Amino acid sequence: MINMMIGFFKDYFKYKEAAKKQQKWMEKFCEQKGYAINPSWMMATNLKSNLCEMEATFGKRYCPCFEPSGDKALDKKMMCPCEYIEDEIEEYGTCHCALFGPADLSKEQWKASSKRLMEEYQVPKNLKNGVLDTRGMPLDPRRGLPVPDMMHQVKAVLNGYKGDTLTVIVEREQEALNLEKIAAYRGYDCTWEQKDDHIKAQLVLKP
Ligand code: SF4
CATH class of the missing domain: 3.90.460 (Ferredoxin Thioredoxin Reductase)
Structure with missing residues (x-):
């Protein structure tokens, strides 16, 4: 809080x-x-x-x-x-x-x-050992988009987060592209790679 x-x-x-x-x-x-x-x-x-x-x-x-x-x-x-x-x-x-x-x-x-x-x-986030898995949230019936979405989950976790890096698991490429923009705006480094059934992104929060 x-x-x-x-x-x-x-x-x-x-x-x-x-x-x-x-x-x-x-x-x-x-x-x-x-x-x-x-x-x-x-x-x-x-x-x-x-x-x-x-x-x-x-x-x-x-x-x-x-x-x-x-x-x-x-x-x-x-x-x-x-x-x-x-x-x-x-x-x-x-x-x-x-x-x-x-x-x-x-x-x-x-x-x-x-x-x-x-x-x-304000749902529990799936965060373990510096890895936030953003998948599996319920979908808004009108937009067909997750609630909370990747962006809100990452923002909530970053509030008070103490680590130097945060790994973020997302489902769709668009979410990785959005994360890149969020990182650029906040001054973080962001890289990501496509895995079999998900995308693994890494935020570097401190130089
Ligand atoms: S705040 Fe969101 S839900 Fe409300 S009118 Fe604006 S876009 Fe629509």
């Missing part, structure tokens, strides 16, 4: 200025659609920081909850605000990431959807 909070405040200060730009389009979008932004300062701030990081890492404003899939059509649908928003409001009360919901959503409904989201991401 402490590591999570440290990560949150680091990102808050890093993206404080860039997040103002996110706030502007979000307010305009909500006004047009009759939506509201999550009233929890921590939730909204975290999601705005994540949007900034997605733009800085991958060059586009992808959904903060899903790394790019490599499928152009799907990735286009996942640009925030995504194409799933209305459907997910029907199901969860808010969009998947609990960033947007109807303007008249009650406090309890915002809380319930935020709790659902946190539970999806």
Whole structure:
């Protein structure tokens, strides 16, 4: 929990200025659609920081909850605000990431959807002796992508990680390519090799 909070405040200060730009389009979008932004300062701030990081890492404003899939059509649908928003409001009360919901959503409904989201991401990670196996997570039914995906698992593990290297096992080449971009953005070295049924990537965290 402490590591999570440290990560949150680091990102808050890093993206404080860039997040103002996110706030502007979000307010305009909500006004047009009759939506509201999550009233929890921590939730909204975290999601705005994540949007900034997605733009800085991958060059586009992808959904903060899903790394790019490599499928152009799907990735286009996942640009925030995504194409799933209305459907997910029907199901969860808010969009998947609990960033947007109807303007008249009650406090309890915002809380319930935020709790659902946190539970999806705070699952035990398969980390042993410096090897993180990111495979086997459940798939989001709309996007067909894992939750939590490789990116969120790696980020969660790196919060407070003490090792010099981290080996990351992924299933698809796109995940290895995404990991390369994440590593480049964070200043880590990243190499990977295709094995029979998986890809083994290595992050060098300290020179
Ligand atoms: S789920 Fe919410 S935060 Fe994610 S892209 Fe869709 S609208 Fe944006």
